[in-house]
Amino acid sequence: MFSLDGNGKTLPDIEEDIEAYFDGYTGSKALEEYADPISTGRKEAAKKFPINPGMVCEWAWLRYAGGGIEPIIGCPGHPAEAIHHGPDKNTMRNVEGNIHRICAECHNRWHAANDKYYGERPTLADGGVDASVPFHPIDENGKRYDPLPHDPVTLAPDEQVHAEDKRRRDEARRHGTIPKIKD
Numbered sequence: 001m002f003s004l005d006g007n008g009k010t011l012p013d014i015e016e017d018i019e020a021y022f023d024g025y026t027g028s029k030a031l032e033e034y035a036d037p038i039s040t041g042r043k044e045a046a047k048k049f050p051i052n053p054g055m056v057c058e059w060a061w062l063r064y065a066g067g068g069i070e071p072i073i074g075c076p077g078h079p080a081e082a083i084h085h086g087p088d089k090n091t092m093r094n095v096e097g098n099i100h101r102i103c104a105e106c107h108n109r110w111h112a113a114n115d116k117y118y119g120e121r122p123t124l125a126d127g128g129v130d131a132s133v134p135f136h137p138i139d140e141n142g143k144r145y146d147p148l149p150h151d152p153v154t155l156a157p158d159e160q161v162h163a164e165d166k167r168r169r170d171e172a173r174r175h176g177t178i179p180k181i182k183d
C-alpha cells in the first residue's frame with residue numbers, strides 16, 4: 001500500500017539499509033567510503049560496546065572462545081580490558097558475535113594463536129584499508145575463507161581453564177611480563 005511516510009519506514013530504518021556484507025551495519029555511508037576505517041571502527045565499537053567498571057571477561061570459562069582457526073580456552077574470570085574484533089578482524093564489523101570485551105590474557109592468547117592465518121588486512125587499489133570485505137583467514141593460495149564462529153555456550157572443565165591460566169602465567173613469567181617470584 002502506498003503511503004506518504006515511506007511505507008511505514010522511519011528514517012533510522014532507511015539508514016540501516018546502507019549496504020554491507022554483514023547484518024546489523026548501522027553506519028551512514030558505504031564501508032569503502034571511510035578514510036580511516038580502523039580508527040572509525042574502534043571508536044564505534046567503544047561507543048556501542050563499552051567496558052564498564054567491574055565487567056568480567058566475556059570469554060571466561062569458555063572452551064571455544066573467539067572462533068577463528070584456533071578458538072581458545074577462556075580464563076577463570078579476569079577483568080575485561082580490551083575490545084576485540086573477531087573472527088572477522090574488520091574493525092567496522094561492530095555487531096554481536098564479532099565484538100568481545102575480554103581480558104588482556106585471553107586477547108593476547110587469541111591473537112598469538114590466530115593472527116598467522118589471517119595475512120595482511122585487505123586493501124583498496126589506492127593502498128588504503130578495504131573495510132567493505134571481511135578480514136578473514138587466507139589459504140595457501142591467498143584466498144580468504146570463513147573462520148569458525150565464536151562459541152559463547154560451550155564451557156571448558158574447570159581444571160582445563162585453571163591449567164591454561166597457569167600455562168599462560170608461566171609463559172608470561174618466562175618472557176618477563178610478570179615479575180619472577182623471589183623467595
Ligand SMILES: [Zn+2]
Binds near residue numbers: 083084085107111
Ligand atoms: Zn583483538
Ligand SMILES: [Zn+2]
Binds near residue numbers: 058075077102107
Ligand atoms: Zn579472559
